[in-house]
Amino acid sequence: MAIATETQPQQQQQQQQKGSSEVAAVDQKRWTLNDFDIGKTLGRGKFGHVYLARNKLSNHIAALKVLFKTQLKESQVEHQLRREVEIQSHLRHPNILRLYGYFYDQKRVYLILEYAAKGELYKELQKCKYFSEGRAATYVASLARALIYCHGKHVIHRDIKPENLLVGAQGELKIADFGWSVHTFNRRRTMCGTLDYLPPEMVESVEHDANVDIWTWVSSAMNFCMGCLHLKQRNTQTHIEELCKWI
Numbered sequence: 288m289a290i291a292t293e294t295q296p297q298q299q300q301q302q303q304q305k306g307s308s309e310v311a312a313v314d315q316k317r318w319t320l321n322d323f324d325i326g327k328t329l330g331r332g333k334f335g336h337v338y339l340a341r342n343k344l345s346n347h348i349a350a351l352k353v354l355f356k357t358q359l360k361e362s363q364v365e366h367q368l369r370r371e372v373e374i375q376s377h378l379r380h381p382n383i384l385r386l387y388g389y390f391y392d393q394k395r396v397y398l399i400l401e402y403a404a405k406g407e408l409y410k411e412l413q414k415c416k417y418f419s420e421g422r423a424a425t426y427v428a429s430l431a432r433a434l435i436y437c438h439g440k441h442v443i444h445r446d447i448k449p450e451n452l453l454v455g456a457q458g459e460l461k462i463a464d465f466g467w468s469v470h471t472f473n474r475r476r477t478m479c480g481t482l483d484y485l486p487p488e489m490v491e492s493v494e495h496d497a498n499v500d501i502w503t504w505v506s507s508a509m510n511f512c513m514g515c516l517h518l519k520q521r522n523t524q525t526h527i528e529e530l531c532k533w534i
């Protein structure tokens with residue numbers, strides 16, 4: 288479950304707008320649905336479906352995420368989507384899912400995303416229960432490199448978890464879902480992310496910074512090695528003890 292409560296002072300909001308505008312100005316090309324051949328459904332999300340798509344001109348394969356405007360409006364997540372597009376479209380890292388561009392029509396918003404051929408890491412984790420140390424270590428290192436890159440660009444993801452990680456054709460990890468991310472030079476107060484992975488700063492409602500991604504990175508690392516389902520049956524005390532052992 289993703290959660291959020293906004294408690295930003297006005298000054299921080301102004302800074303955030305400044306920060307967002309610095310990473311704004313997305314892909315200038317004006318795409319339309321006619322530019323793509325649409326293939327199989329890759330999955331379904333809260334606000335729409337994701338399809339395999341091929342650009343008719345270049346033959347480039349992508350994942351087209353189709354979101355319904357009415358649903359975005361009802362859930363009041365338009366602002367979040369705008370921020371996701373602004374931030375993700377400017378990130379270039381082998382372990383971060385590319386967002387090539389977007390377009391919209393009367394009813395829908397379309398995101399043109401890099402296609403992650405091996406799908407969701409979470410599903411793979413559910414299948415295997417847990418990963419071998421070698422495989423887990425590869426993911427942990429990839430995740431660390433991608434987060435170092437993001438933090439170097441003053442981007443905090445704020446919702447790292449196996450459910451938000453995809454896997455490319457070569458088995459490479461790709462961070463996806465930048466819905467809670469923020470581009471900022473300041474500490475933040477928004478409580479957001481996912482309950483199971485909530486860092487102490489969020490629980491205590493105090494200001495946070497890029498270190499929240501370190502907490503969720505460690506939690507994800509634990510899940511890679513021990514399995515999500517297994518962890519969720521444990522109480523917080525055990526969870527923290529396990530975390531300390533791992534660190």
Ligand SMILES: Nc1ncnc2c1ncn2[C@@H]1O[C@H](COP(=O)(O)OP(=O)(O)OP(=O)(O)O)[C@@H](O)[C@H]1O
Binds near residue numbers: 330334352402450464
């Ligand atoms: N770029 C992609 N490449 C391959 N498969 C994808 C890609 N993006 C999404 N998918 C598949 O489509 C499914 C739905 O994705 P989507 O991001 O809409 O929903 P979600 O991950 O459940 O997020 P949300 O909670 O925001 O709806 C994913 O679970 C995944 O299996």
